[in-house]
Amino acid sequence: MSASEYDGLVAIVTGGGSGIGAATARELTARGARVAAFDLDPAGAPEGVLGIRADVTDDESVRTAVQQVLEAFGRIDVLVNNAGIGAQGTVEDNPDDQWHKVFDVNVMGAVRVSRAALPYLRKSPAAAIVNVASVAATTGIPQRALYSTTKGAVQSLTMAMAADHLREGVRVNCVNPGTAATPWVQRLLDAAPDPVAERAALDARQPHGRLVSAEEVALAIVYLAGPSSGSTAGTALAVDGGMASLRLRPKED
Template identity: 95%
Template sequence: MSEFSGLVAIVTGGGSGIGAATARELTTRGARVAAFDLDPSGAPEGTLGIKADVTDDESVRTAVGQVVEAFGRIDVVVNNAGIGAQGTVEDNPDDQWHKVFDVNVMGAVRVSRATLPYLRESPAAAIVNVASVAATTGIPQRALYSTTKGAVQSLTLAMAADHLREGIRVNCVNPGTAATPWVQRLLDAAPDPEAERAALDARQPHGRLVSAEEVALAIVYLAGPSSGSTAGTALAVDGGMATLRLRPKD
C-alpha cells in the first residue's frame, strides 16, 4: 500500500507545470487529488479539476467545500499557484506589485486558512508551499518576484511554528529555474531564445533547467507521512544554484 492511500490532497495551480506534475505524482502514489486552477482543463487524468481563483477568498472556500463534498477530508495542501514578474525595483508599478503578492503570497494564505480546520482532523496533515531559489539568492531583474518568494519562505517558517503541535507539518520547496510554461514564454519572447536558454542552463551548476517532475518529487516527499520529522524546512531543488560556486569549465 502507498503511504498516500486514503489521503486527499489539494494542489493549487494544478493544471500545468510543477502543479500538474505534483498532482500526477500524488495520484500515482495513491492519493485522491483535487487540482485547483483558473483553467482546470489541464488537470492530470485521475484528478478532480476544480476552477478556483486563489486571489478570491470566496472562490477558494467554495473550491475547498467541493473537495470535502467529493472526498470527505483534506490531508495535504500544496500551495503552488504563482505568477512571475521581471524587472528591477524601478520597473514594476504598484498595481503589479499588489497583483503578484495577491497570487504568490495571499493565495497561499487563503488556501491554507480555508483548509486548516480539515487538516487538524487528519492523522497525516502536511502543507507544502512552493517558494523559489529567488527567495535566498539575488537574481537580476527579479525584484518583485524574489520578494514574494522570500515572503513565502518566511510564511512557511511561521506556519510551521504555529501548527506543528496541531499535527500539521509545513515546509516549502525552493526550485531553481524550471522548465515550466512561464519560463518557456520568457524564452519565446527573448531576442535570441537559444542563447537565452543556454544562459539559463549555465546559471545552474548542474548545467540545465530543473524539470517539473524533479520539483514534484521533492514536494511529494515533504507531503508524505515518511517525512514526519521534517518541519519548517526549505528544500532546494536547484542544481546547487543557491549554494555551489563551481569553477568555470575549461
C-alpha cells in the same frame, strides 16, 4: 517513499493545471492519493485528478473550492500551495498595481487556501502543507525584484506557519526550485531576442548545467507532504542544481 503511502489521503494542489502543479498532482495520484487540482483553467489537470476552478485571489472562490473537495472526498490531508505568477524587472520597473497583483497571487493565495483548509487538516492523522517558494527567495537574481520579494515572503510564511501549527499536527515546509522547465519560463524564452542564447544562459546559471524539471520538483513536494517525512517541519528544500549554495569553477575548454 513507498508507492502506497498516500493510500486513503486527499490532497489539494493549487495551480494544478500545468507545470509543477500538474506534475505534483500526477505524482500524488500515482502514489495512491485522491487529488484535487485548483486552477483558473482546471482542464489541464492530469487524468484521474479532480479539476476545480478556483481563483486564489478570491476568498469566496477558495472556500467554495475547498467545500467541493470535502463533498467529493470527505477529508483533506495535504495542501500544496503552488499557484503563482512571475514578474521581471528591477525595483524601479514594476508599478504599484503589479506589485499588488503578484503579492495577491503568490503570497495571499497561499494564505487564503491555507486558512480555508486548516480546520480540516487539523483532523487528519497525516496533515502537511507544502508551499512552493523559489531559489529567488535566498539568492539575488537580476531583474527579479518583485518576484524574489514574494518568494522570500512565502519562505518566511512557511517558517511562521510551521511554528504555529506543528503542535496541531500539521507539518509545514517549502520547496525552493531553481529555474524550472515550466510554461512560464518557456514564455520568457519565446519572448527573448535570442531564445537559444537565453536558454543556454539559464542552463549555465545552475551548477548542474540544465533547467530543473517539473517532475524533480514534484518529487520533492511529494516527499515533504508524505508520512515518510513525519519528522521534517519548517524546512526549505532546495531543488536547484546547487544554484543557491554551490560556486563551481568555470568549465575548462
